[in-house]
Amino acid sequence: MPKLNDLVPTNLESEKEKFFASGFRYNPQFIYQKNISEKELIRYGKPKLWYLFLAKRILRKYLKQNDLVSQKINNKIFLDQDGVEDLIEERLGNYGLASRYKIIFSKDFISRIAVNNNNEVIKVRLPIMIDKNEIEAILNHEIDTHIIRQLNYERQPWFKKKKSNAFKPYLRTEEGLAAVNELIVSESKLAYKSAANYLAVDLALKKDFVTVFNFFYKIWQDSERAWTWTLKKKRGIRDTNKKGAFTKDLVYFEGFMQVLRYLKKNDCNPTELYYGKINYKDVKKAKKNCSQEELILPKFFTKDKEAYKQAVTEIIKNNLF
Numbered sequence: 001m002p003k004l005n006d007l008v009p010t011n012l013e014s015e016k017e018k019f020f021a022s023g024f025r026y027n028p029q030f031i032y033q034k035n036i037s038e039k040e041l042i043r044y045g046k047p048k049l050w051y052l053f054l055a056k057r058i059l060r061k062y063l064k065q066n067d068l069v070s071q072k073i074n075n076k077i078f079l080d081q082d083g084v085e086d087l088i089e090e091r092l093g094n095y096g097l098a099s100r101y102k103i104i105f106s107k108d109f110i111s112r113i114a115v116n117n118n119n120e121v122i123k124v125r126l127p128i129m130i131d132k133n134e135i136e137a138i139l140n141h142e143i144d145t146h147i148i149r150q151l152n153y154e155r156q157p158w159f160k161k162k163k164s165n166a167f168k169p170y171l172r173t174e175e176g177l178a179a180v181n182e183l184i185v186s187e188s189k190l191a192y193k194s195a196a197n198y199l200a201v202d203l204a205l206k207k208d209f210v211t212v213f214n215f216f217y218k219i220w221q222d223s224e225r226a227w228t229w230t231l232k233k234k235r236g237i238r239d240t241n242k243k244g245a246f247t248k249d250l251v252y253f254e255g256f257m258q259v260l261r262y263l264k265k266n267d268c269n270p271t272e273l274y275y276g277k278i279n280y281k282d283v284k285k286a287k288k289n290c291s292q293e294e295l296i297l298p299k300f301f302t303k304d305k306e307a308y309k310q311a312v313t314e315i316i317k318n319n320l321f
Contacts, residue, residue, distance in 0.1 A: 006034050007235040007246060008110060016227065019209075024223065027209045027241035028234075036236040044171075044247045047202040051254055055195035058319060062192035063219070076131045081105060084128055084135065088113075091139045094299055095148065110232060115142045117150045129224070137182040144298035145178035153276030155291045165289070168279040176255025177273055180263070184300060184311045189318045191256050197229070198253040204233040204245035260316055268312040269305075271297060 009015065009030035019026050079087070085103055092098045101120050109125040116123065122142070130138065158165045183189055196219060204212045212233055216226035236246045262280045263270065274295050275286035301308045 002034065002036050002040050002236065004110075006032065006036065008032075008108065009235070012108075012231075019227070020223070024213055024217070025210060027239070030235075030238050030240065032236070032238065038244060041236045041244065041246045042205075044250050046205065046247060047198060047250060048254070051198060051250075051257065052202060054257065054319075054321065055198040055253060057321060058190055058195040059192055059199065059219075061318075062188065062190045062195075065190075066188070079128055079130055079132050079135060081124075081126070081128055083132075084113075084124060084130060087135055087139065088122060088124075088143075091143050092147075095143075095151070095296065097147065101147070110228065110235070113138050113142055115146045117146065133187075136185045140181040140185060140298070140300065141178040144300060145181050146174065148296050148298055149174065149177075149274055149277055151296050152274050153278075155293050156276050156286070156289075157291060158286075158289060159276075162277075165285075167282050167285070170277045170279045170282075172251045172255030172258060173273065173280045174255070174277060175252045176257070176259035177270065179252055179256040180259055180270075180312065180315060181298065181300075183315050184308065189311070189315045191253065191315075191319050194249075194253040194256050197233075197249040200229065200233050201245050201247050201249050204230075204243070205247070206243050208242065209234050209240035257319070260312075260320055263312050264316050264320070268309040268316075270301060270308075271295065274298075 009028075009032060011031045015028035015030060019028055085105075088103055089098050092101055101115075101122050103122045103124060105124045105126050107126040109123045111123070112125050112130055114123045115121075153159055158167070162170075179191060179194055183191065196216070200212055200215055203215055209230060213226050213230040216229045217223060220226055220229075232249065233245050234240045237244045259273070259280060262273070266272070272283045272287060273280060274297055275283070275290055278286050
């Protein structure tokens, strides 16, 4: 299985320059340190018809409700590096983690903010392209979901023993819960970003880089954003004139829908999803074999459970058809 670092082209900057200089008509020719097979790129599966149908409905609904053309990058107020670092440290401090995780800034990262629990690192891409209205949603995703689930996992008797205890793969639940938690504080309660990414993976499997870029540019009217989102779909592919995609983004939308259905059946209560890095189908098993220590839960839930329930109910109403 390739690491995400293996999927970063060594000639990324020069190919980006060529792409922009061509007026968005050039398909990048990427170079990688390691050979990455098609099997490795599609290890997360391929798009499913039902989810494609849902994704189209959600994106269409969002585009109808919002004038995205007016939401240009120049109208946004972005945080500087110090501002982002302060907010991350503050959120970590809420859980006594300010000294545990190291924050690293680099122009070589693809994601704006990403957590690596194995190395206890939080990566932030330069230049800072995070609007002050988006940072709280991102921290809900990265810290209050990924890191908190990791902390609870480390306390369990089955820590690093999930395979021998027959636990199911957890990634879709992990990213699905993170996507829900993002929307809790977002102005729109539609999962339009995950929906757009799901559709783009399907498109990338059939078309070239330029076609996927045009799909995103039509939505965002922002060339930098369209470039980054397209790169995530076509990374790992050397000649992006060819069809093919890195399909990991499928897990976000599929997981989002699965977690929403779980929350709908469980009174919008995420508590038992925080036993660790588990699949929602393994909640009963995790509960039966859990540590007696009190679970660490996200502050946005424990401070006002009713507000959380109301927000999740609205998300369900907007996304489950």
